[in-house]
Amino acid sequence: MSYEIGSLSLDHPVLNGSGTFDAIAARRAFGDALLEDFPFSAFVSKTITPEPRAGNPPPRLYETPSGMINSIGLPNKGLDGFLSNDLPQLAELPVPLIVSVMATDRAGFERLVDGVGGRDEVAALELNVSCPNVKSGLIVGEQPSETHALVTALRERTEKPLIVKLTPNTADPAAVAVAAEEAGADGVSLINTLRATGLAPGSAEPWLGAGSGGLSGPAVRAIALEQVRRVAAAVSIAVIGMGGIETAADAAEFMASGAGLVAVGTANFRDPGAGIRVRNGLKNLLDDTSTLHLNLRSN
Amino acid sequence: MSYEIGSLSLDHPVLNGSGTFDAIAARRAFGDALLEDFPFSAFVSKTITPEPRAGNPPPRLYETPSGMINSIGLPNKGLDGFLSNDLPQLAELPVPLIVSVMATDRAGFERLVDGVGGRDEVAALELNVSCPNVKSGLIVGEQPSETHALVTALRERTEKPLIVKLTPNTADPAAVAVAAEEAGADGVSLINTLRATGLAPGSAEPWLGAGSGGLSGPAVRAIALEQVRRVAAAVSIAVIGMGGIETAADAAEFMASGAGLVAVGTANFRDPGAGIRVRNGLKNLLDDTSTLHLNLRSN
């Protein structure tokens, strides 16, 4: 069984969701034990933007039944800060690095792809398209046409595998996935978070500093599974499935539904070793074809 | 405080979600006790279609973390069966009747609106637009333009209040709500269920007979609240908020977010008296303005 995203070949099918594991911070907390048994077959960075961002005002977290809303607001050091501060540290990880990038215009995306794509330490790029295009006012990832145009433009600028991170906040994610594939993407990852909000207890005001945010965790798993199933049926590039995966059995459901790879997101918060549990459990399930008759699809 | 949907004025803000309470069956189970303290200020029927439907093959239910998926498939007796069998029984309820209707083409919707709208027992109609238009192949409620065209055509055929039941499976529900308002709808209700699936345990096959279905319950509450907030900010017609409401506090959050009315859906399954609990609890909260500083909006 092989796990591939375009030309990038991985050792096992479990990645992290962008923004749900910070390998640099985790190393501060857990030391080099982290590197000795690194959970993921590739590390996906938190999304970076061309310029530095402080992120949203607190509170940034809201807990929901079997899930959580985050409105973090993409705090990051910007492209230059990332390249000078973070990249050398991420290069020490024992696995390939996938850098997630986002901008609000074409030029910004181009700068990111040029800057990140030119570095040997980087194995692949993930395009976070859950962002407005300031020109059209549309969220790129909600529109097949916008996605197609963006990926086409970026495809020319790098040979590295390009993954498009799909948004679930749209009527037909499969149409966006097909647009990404046609424009030359090597993979799609889904789902990102679902727009959501919650009020401060006993108040009429939203709890989150930014008013609303994105829902993740087990609450969204059934939605994610359906979107993965539809997307995987529509494209033949790599599909990285995520959304509420907590156990190897959950991950196996995504793989049985057509995802060649999976990512662990919110589950990392409840257990920093969630990725190890999922990876090892999945290995047992995949080895023991008698227990689980999964019609696994490899890319 | 008044609770209005167009010309229909209700005693309190709590309705049932279509398809989540069958007053006729409940009377078989609970007897006339049901009528003595009927939970809802209006009764919303399960969606009916022009012709009878048997519904989807079982299994039709899948349980998820803090929620459930249903793929019931709109079993119903069809317009004629509804008018002759169900309507007389529903007319015995102590509250106004709102009939939910759906068809896959304009002519079908027209037949339903003519047939149901012409009956005195019926106080209002709810248009379930989570259905494909067989001509365009598009899901009506996912497209502002389709919704506008449908509501415009139906608006001419009845003086009764028209409610459009919005689907959450779209990038911008507020745009669809605005289209409904512009075409003459008296209210919008949201959210309907989110497309979702789950696999049979230890298998690679979807559990549900129909392959996939719709997610409801507390798991979707935060998504519903965000959509209600956005829709209520965009329209000035009645907004009926629902999605995972289990308690009066949940309902109050929807009202604080701009819903003038709320509906109890999946919570009815866990407790047939959920509507009574929500209604009574909400009355206490609304009376006691000191405990909850809700910026309630009445229509």
Add this chain to the structure above:
Amino acid sequence: MTSRVLAPFGARTANVVARRETGGYVVFTALDADGPDPAPGQFYMLRSDGWGSHGGRPFLPRAFSVAAAERTADGVRLEFLVEAVGPGTSLLASLEARAELTITGPLGRPFSEPSEVNPAAPGAIMVGGGIGVAPIAILRRHLTEQGIPGRTLLGFRDEAHSGGLELFGACQEVGLAFEDGHRGHQGYVTDLLQVALKGDDAASAAVYACGPPAMLEAVRAICAERGAQAELAMEAPMACGYGACFGCAVPLADGGYMRLCVDGPVVRADEIETALVAGSGHR
């Protein structure tokens, strides 16, 4: 019976007052202070504290046939036989005395009197399998109290799955079948039914059955073939138990589906197309 006993409207609380283990199963008793006496074949929707604690499941209440009901000064004592097969049944099976339940019921259509099933019936032939013996136990007691003759045939896979036998107490007039043959007839309980119907005039039989889908389907087929009248107590996944969700679909013989929670769980064998409904019943 056996008209449907109505349930109080809304979920109410009831406390577990006793619990015992029998074979691999648990029998617990709940004291229902506010409810009526159920009719044999009816069920309750149950949930308890801890609902939601296994990764957000169980979320919905779970359906259980009442296995015995005894009126006391404090209310009705309801007995349930539980096999732990998933998160909901595991939680319920682990409840100790004093635990609080949230219950709705009695619900559904009960068994009919033998004379209603078949006016020619001198009595009843009751067939129970596995965990499905619960409603047979309360039916049997009901008939005995009324002085209506009945024969009871029970089948189990093996010792480990025969906990339900305990519900039939000391009474020895029960025909037994064990698939592993360690006791009674070696084979299926439906073998015993075949024999019973052969002896009798099948056309004057009133058969009652509850058990796994495969057993019920065999009962249905045997009775259809022999022209015997039968009522089957079935299972289907249920969200609500009172007709609200349309989830508990069972295919009808003449097309379409019934809602098992309001049109069953006891159905006439000739009403349904098959007792093998996808997603339904114990193995």
Add this chain to the structure above:
Amino acid sequence: MTSRVLAPFGARTANVVARRETGGYVVFTALDADGPDPAPGQFYMLRSDGWGSHGGRPFLPRAFSVAAAERTADGVRLEFLVEAVGPGTSLLASLEARAELTITGPLGRPFSEPSEVNPAAPGAIMVGGGIGVAPIAILRRHLTEQGIPGRTLLGFRDEAHSGGLELFGACQEVGLAFEDGHRGHQGYVTDLLQVALKGDDAASAAVYACGPPAMLEAVRAICAERGAQAELAMEAPMACGYGACFGCAVPLADGGYMRLCVDGPVVRADEIETALVAGSGHR
């Protein structure tokens, strides 16, 4: 101290071995068989059975400062002081001995030695308020063991909120303030701090504080005004506790935010813009 003690990678189990109630609070002891000794000021992320059972919450683990840590042959005995303010703390406060916890830790930046806070400091001034006395208790014991002099000032709203005092055992050398005046100084513990800093050369002080945001903000302002060096142990809503989620944002004095879980929970008072962070801390 006091460099950060690293946590084993991944959540592990630990059992509750003791529980006592003190005032309105609960102190429970967990035996951590596999973890290291934490440094004062560090915290653990905790969850237990029953997570998810109150309408799907709590879902995320909850952060708790360690109040005492004692190495035994079987592992480290960790003491936590818990105030039940919501579903997570209520569950933890109700755990009995033998209950299983899932823990990650020790996490975060601990208190610095007084000489690191201020090379001129002869010792420490420790200020604790309400539930926030927990990390002060372990810090105090640590300094005592090292023979470093320290004064402890504790403030409580009233008797009902003074359960944390018990952590300071028999030792009487503690300055007390109660808002309701029923004991010690009537008023805020920051009044005592004002007095303490007046007596001393504030510029040679090393102040440590933990308590409600309003108290920490007062400490911050007082120390800034008097030129005293201070470390504050803060709270913020946390999803992960190890820098993964960026949820625990605390505004920095020179713009932007820190992640309190990895850059705190102990922060230098002059690093932050304010201790009053929306959504954070006990009342």
